[in-house]
Amino acid sequence: MLNDRRGRIKAEADRLSDFFIDAGALPVEAASLQPAEILLDLYGEDIRARAFVTHDPFEGEQMLRPDFTVPVVQMHMNEGAEPARYTYNGPVWRKQEGGSRRASEYLQVGFELFDRANPAESDAEVFALFTEVLSPLNLRAATGDLGILMAAVSGLSTIDRRKVALKRHIWRPDRFRQLLDRYSGKSLVPETRAALLAQAATVAPDVLIENAGTHVGLRSKAEITTRLHALQEDAVAAPISTEQVDILAAILAQKGSSTAALRELREIEADLSSIGPALDRMEKRLEALAAHGVDVDQLDFEGSYGRTTLEYYDGFVFGFYAEGRSDLPVIASGGRYDALTEVLGQGRSIPAVGGVIRPELVLALKEGF
16 A cells, blocks of 8 residues: 555656656756755755764765755756756655654655746746646645845845844744844843953953963854954944834735735835845736736735745745645745855856645645545
C-alpha cells in the first residue's frame, strides 16, 4: 500500500514536471548534498535548525538540499544562457518541529525563469503557469511584495546601520518588531548595554577591551571595537518617528484585493516616496497578470505575506492554499529573488522568479486524503 502511494506521488510529480517542460522549461537536476558553507553564508546559522547537516572528510560540511532554488541559481550563473526556463523534480529534506506529523523528506517540483527583458511579464508568466496547473484543485492564491517593505525601510529617516538591521530581519517578524520598537524609543536599552555605553563614554574602546580581562570568544578585538562603535552610533541617533512607524504598520496591515491594495499604497506613497518605484513595479505586474487572464480585482494581496519563507525572496511572492484544510501546509509557493542571483553570481546578476509545488499534497487533495 505504501509503495503504491509513493508510486502515485511520483506519477503526479512527473505530470507536473511535464507540464512545465511543455511550457518551455529545460529539466535539470541537482546533487542531494550541497556545500553547507554556501547556505550558511546566505542564511546564517538559522539554517541549521531547518536542514540536515553531515560532514564529509573530503568535502567538508554538507547539507541535504532544503530546496532546489540555490543549486539551480548556481548552475545558471555558472553556465546558463539567457533567457532560461528550468524545471526540476526530486526530493528535498527539511527538519520538522517536534511532534509534527509532516514529512522530513518529500518531493518538490519547480519552475524557475531567468529573464532580464521584462520582470513584470516574468512574474505574470510564472504565476499564470502555477494557476493553470493547479486550477482543478480550486485553491486560494495569496500574493505579496517584499520589495515594498524593503523600499519603505530604505526611506526611513534614520541611520544606515538601522536600515540594514531591519532589512536583515524582515523574514523574522518578531525580531523586526523588537528592533523597530528599540529604534523608535518604545523599548528601553538593556541595562548591560546601557552600562557598557556609559563606560565607553569616558574610556577609549581599546582601553575598555583591555580592562575587560582575558579575551575569549570567536570575535576578534577589532570586531568587538567595531561593534562598540555601532552601539555608540545607535545610542545617539534620533528615534524613528511615530509617523514613520505607523507607515510601516499600514503597509504590513494591507489585506484585500491587489487593486485595492495598490490604491491604498499609492496614498501612503505621499508620506514615504521611497516606495514609489516598488509600487510602479507592482502596477506593471498587475497589468501583466490581467493580460494572462488573472482576475486581479479578486487576487488577494497581503502586505506581510512572505515574511516567514526562505530568505532569498525580495519582491513578488505568492502561495496557493487549500481552504478548509488547515492540516495541510502551502501547496505551492514562489516569488522573485533577484538579489540571490547577484550573491551567487559573484557580482553578476539577472532578474529571476520561480516557484515550487509539493506533488504529494496535490495528490492528497485529488484523492481526498
